[in-house]
Amino acid sequence: MMDSQENTLKQGAEEVKLSEEVVTNASKDNSEEAQETNTKAAEDLKQPVETQPESEETNPAAKAYSSKKEIIERLKAIVDSDETPEKAEVEHLKTVFYKLHFAEREAQQKEYLNNGGDPEKYQVLPDEDEEVFKAEMTIIKEKRQKxxxxxEEEKQQNLKKKESIIEQIKAMATTPDEANKNFDKLKKLQQEWKEIKLVPAEKANELWRNYQLYVEQFYDLLNLNREAREYDFKKNLEKKTKLCEAAEKLADETDIISAFHQLQELHQEYRETGPVAKELREQIWTRFKAASTVINKRHQQHFETLRNHEEENLTKKTALCEKVEDIAKQENKTSADWEKRTKEIIAIQQEWKTIGFAPQKMNVKIFERFRAACDDFFGRKGEFFKQLKEQFAENAEKKKALVEKAKALSDSTDWKATSDKLIALQKEWKTIGMVPKKIGDQLWNDFLAACNHFFEARNAVHADSRNEEHENLNKKRDIIKQLKEHAEKAEEGLHEKVQELTEQYNKVGHVPYKEKDKLYKEYHEVLDKIYKDLHISAARKRVDNFRNNLKKVADRGADALDNERGRLLRRFEQLKQEINTYENNLGFLNISSKKGNSLIDEMNRRIQKLKDDMEEVKQKIKAIDAENK
Known part of the structure; x- marks a missing residue:
């Protein structure tokens, strides 16, 4: 009898140990509602909706909602029903509602700003859907609390009932005689025990140990005939074997959460099933425990994987926060800069939405960090465009003023002065910054129309003078052509012919302004060539005549040649000094204007003539030196 009692207690202790392991494993991952369901605690694990493997049919918390109206309809259905809403579904409804709600607010604000609204005057309007949502959630909260x-009250009552059953079994398990008499009563108490469900979680293990202890004691004391006892053991063995098979089959269940929940129910049935023959107790228990270990490990690994995935999500979201913070720090000088970086941030926000939840302790913090960086960027963007709008308004007023000035000058007949004024207004227009395209196009059209009105009137008045200028251009080109022809011939009387053509050229009036410089250059180039050739030819003749006359000078005496040489040397030094003076003066001339260029050309021609004269004097000096030899 003592061996039977010891074996019975051993089996009870093993079963209690398994019960403790299951409850302990479940409690590691349970949320705040875990104690409400004792061994079914894992049902209320607080996991993100997107990671739940259940379908919409098996778990309402997995359902997707596309509008706030759908969520409110579901809340009203929960309020009107007799069911107690699951926390997971309520949290899911709350999360999805505010995700849609905030997205709707952002869209409204963006539309307001895109339509030119003032960011400082933007106000968040009350949302009727949110008020209804809050009211329904309050009712649900009260319903859940109730x-x-x-x-909790039911658990306390069940605790008292089970404690009473334990006391009755304890009283019945004192002597073999009492046990034999109370066998039927024990069966009734066991059935009653099975029908009593939830008790306070902190009392569950102790309650089960006491119950198992006294039931085992009762069976050990029971003095039934061998046949009846073996029949009871056989039935219990068949039932526990089926429970082992069911637990082993759970290893093939793809839904890990569902498998874990089903295992808890199997454990409950195993506890409520009576003992088996002593020689089979350890064997059947070992089999059931092994199958349970497989499911518990899968369940634990499942949530470890979820936690690792959440850590990866936290890393990804932290990187996105850093990207947005980096973009927000960059300086944006133009609208294009702001728009470019706005697109970058919107792309990052879209990427954020594809990443699941971070660990619960960090999920809100990382979102607040991300939202703060985005708000900082868009806040400064709003301030930039506010200032830009003010600048646009200021620029528009400046351009309006120029339009009025142009209109006031458009009917003027003071052609030269008004032309200068309008050209000055056009230059000033270019210095004024941008304005909005719509008003900018209108202002430009008005400004251009006023300018065109004046210049068209001026051009009509000066049409005849322009025709005369073109005739003068043709006359001067003809004279230049004649000069070029004379420059190619070595003819007598060239100087007189050139002088005559030069006088004709100077008598011709103005030419078109655009052609003036080109014509001036062409004219002086041909004159320079002619005068240079004439000068060289004349100088050569003068030197030859000087050589021929040297004998006559020498006849006047030896001093006559020396005196002539001295005079030429003084002339040579005088020409040299004049050349230096002209060359120094060139350095002080301003060549930025067309007039400055003309003056430089004239001085260069004078310098060249002086150099030619100096060369002529040099040749005369050489002729005297040759004569003295």
Whole structure:
């Protein structure tokens, strides 16, 4: 009898140990509502909706909602029903509602700003859907609280009932005689025990140990005939074998959460099933425990994987926060800069939405960090465009003033002065910054129309003078052509012919302004060539005549040649000094204007003539030196 009692207690202890392991494993991952369901605690694990493997049919918390109206309809259905809403579904409804709600607010604000609204005057309008949502959630919260209190009261009542059953079994398991008499009563108490469900979680293990202890004691004391006892053991063995098979089959269940929940129910049935023959107790228990270990490990690994995935999500979201913070720090000088970086941030926000939840402790913090960086960027963007709008308005007023000035000058007949004024207004227009395209196009059209009105009137008045200028251009080109022809011939009387053509050229009036410089250059180039050739030819003749006359000078005496040489040397030094003076003066001339260029050309021609004269004097000096030899 003592061996039977010891074996019975051993089996009870093993079963209690398994029960403790299951409850312990479940409690590691449970949320705040875990204690409401004792061994079914894992049902209320607080996981993100997107990671739940259940379908919409098996788990309402997995359902997707596309509008706030759908969520409110579901809340009203929960309020009107007799069911107690699951926390997971309520949290899911709340999360999805505010995700849609905030997205709707952002869209409204963006539309307001895109339509030119003032960011400082933007106000968040009350949302009727949110008020209804809050009201329904309040009712649901009260409903859940009421259900929770009722459940707690029921647990306390169940605890008292089970404690009473334990006391009755304890009293029945004192002597073999009493055990034999009370066998039927024990069966009734066991059935009653099975029908009593939830008790306070902190009392569950102790309650089960005491119950198992006294039931085992009762069976050990029971003095039934061998046949009846073996029949009871056989039935219990068949039932526990089926429970082992069911637990082993759970290893093939793809839904890990569902498998874990089903295992808890199997454990409950295993506890409520009576003992088996002593020689089979350890064997059947070992089999059931092994199958349970497989499911518990899968369940634990599942949530470890979820936690690792959440850590990866936190890393990804931290990187996105750093990207947005980096973009927000960059300086944006133009609208294009702001728009470019706005697109970058919007792309990052879209990427954020594709990443699941971070660990619960960090999920809100990382979102607040991301939202703060985005708000900082868009806040400064709003301030930039506010200032830009003010600048646009200021620029528009400046351009309006120029339009009025142009209109006031458009009917003027003071052609030269008004032309200068309008050209000055056009230059000033270019210095004024941008304005909005719509008003900018209108202002430009008005400004251009006023300018065109004046210049068209001026051009009509000066049409005849322009025709005369073109005739003068043709006359001067003809004279230049004649000069070029004379420059190619070595003819007598060239100087007189050139002088005559030069006088004709100077008598011709103005030419078109655009052709003036080109014509001036062409004219002086041909004159320079002619005069240079004439000068060289004349100088050569003068030197030859000087050589021929040297004998006559020498006849006047030896001093006559020396005196002539001295005079030429003084002339040579005088020419040299004049050349230096002209060359020094060239350095002080301003060549930025067309007039400055003309003056430089004239001085260069004078310098060249002086150099030619100096060369002529040099040749005369050489002729005297040759004569003295």
């Amino acid at each position: 259900a929770f209190l009722a459940l």
